[in-house]
Amino acid sequence: MPIPTAVAEPVTASYLAVWGDPIAHSKSPALHAAAYRVLGLDWEYGRRQVDAAAFAEALDGLDARWRGLSLTMPLKEEAFRAAASRDAHAELTGAVNTLLLGDAIAGYNTDVGGIVDALAEAGITETRSVRILGAGATAASALVAAADLGAESVEISARRPERAAGLIALGERIGISVEARPLDDVAAETDLTIATLPSGTVLPEGAASALAARGGALFDAAYAPWPSALAAAWGGATVVSGLGMLLHQAVRQIRIFHHGDPSTALPDEAAVVAAMRAVL
Template sequence: MTPRHLAVWGDPIAHSKSPRLHAAAYGVLGLDWEYSSRQVDESVFDDALASLDDSWLGLSLTMPLKERAHRAAATRDTHAELTGAVNTLLLTDPVQGFNTDVGGIIDALGEQSLGDVDRVRVLGAGATAASAVVACVELGARSIEVRARRPERAASLIALGERLGVEVTSDAFDGGADRVDLTVATLPSGSALDDATVARLGERGGALFDVAYAPWPSALATAWTGGQAISGEGMLLWQAVRQIRIFRHGDQTIALPGEDGVVAAMRAVL
């Protein structure tokens, strides 16, 4: 039998823990699947996708390919449609696109007893910020404030809030800071804010959920004073669990066989 191939694509990609996570899960599940990583940028994505043969089952997509993957998918799940971002492609005919980042954030926050939020601040305005907005709305948030270096970039997130029936506002990083229950940082790993801005945001920022996980603690987490600072490793873990559900069942809501054992094996290699 021809082995099934899967991979994570992005640029950069050398730091990715996805191959270890998937390999651990496939071992427990007894699946003869091969999962690799490949550096792919936006300029070559379409050609790289077209070059894959029938042995390829699926792809995980990270920065900067989530919007490109959204365009490549013939069908998309609800979270992918809402966010305009696809981080999982199931290479059926036609190709199916999914967003497991939303569910990954929900699952990770639930593990930390942060599954009930009212006022939220999101740092950043990219594809992961859109997933954070949707996740927080599904967790009950009634207002979300987006902070970005260029607040005009948050226009799509404000429109997303209107679709979801929740007020989303935007401001610069150095704007005033009202008290919130939770801050979700979606800034690229290695991003740094000046000390005064971090102090202002942290003082009234509640718990910090930082999607960055390498290195940890992040610069933001080190300086955070508002409450507990939580690594994005939980999101990484749970979005991967949901991806494997898709590759196995075609549906991210259907649990894997013996899923507790699968998750334990994946967590052990983080």
């Protein structure tokens, strides 16, 4: 009688994590855990401090139990290079904050959608003109978000306007007129200001009040501490905290991890979002 051959149990890809440096402050584990409880998923989501130099080796060290990764600074460009395929927002910005693992690694940028969704929640679904404060990595996502909202022109306000050359080129690719100015040179009024400056940034004297006077509604990607110095100076106009972006980019990540499509809603998504919002 032949000896039965052992059949290997299928591996369930149920491990996920957020990587970055620094990472101890990340709210992502709490957000994802809250969502997985509502969805009834037995997934584990942790955090790991990984810098850019260690990223490739760390990624190669993951086995078939791993479903996906969330990436924060300074790993979004590294993740872009690691992805075999990328969504349109990732291709435009050159940044990936979500990797869906498997036989071929797929990369996504959910920051763009996170900005759009956070603004929609505040009643802002379209705009003609946008001022973006800062010219770093998040500014590219802000520029693409502005395009998705229908903006025709974007002004980049930065300490070093020469750093905006890539954003000006991106504007040409997506059909938006982009110009760069120093932070203290506020030339015209705009419908919406998107601040991508690091938390705690101190603006030149008088710049915050000038920006507020001509800036329309404010979306400030910073959220700790809150209100930011910029938000506190904004007066009576609409002000949207970066917590909205954090929440909604995570919702889109969970859609990717759940069914591979950032634009298709989760089962009972309203309950999922409510649970995630409760842990912010």
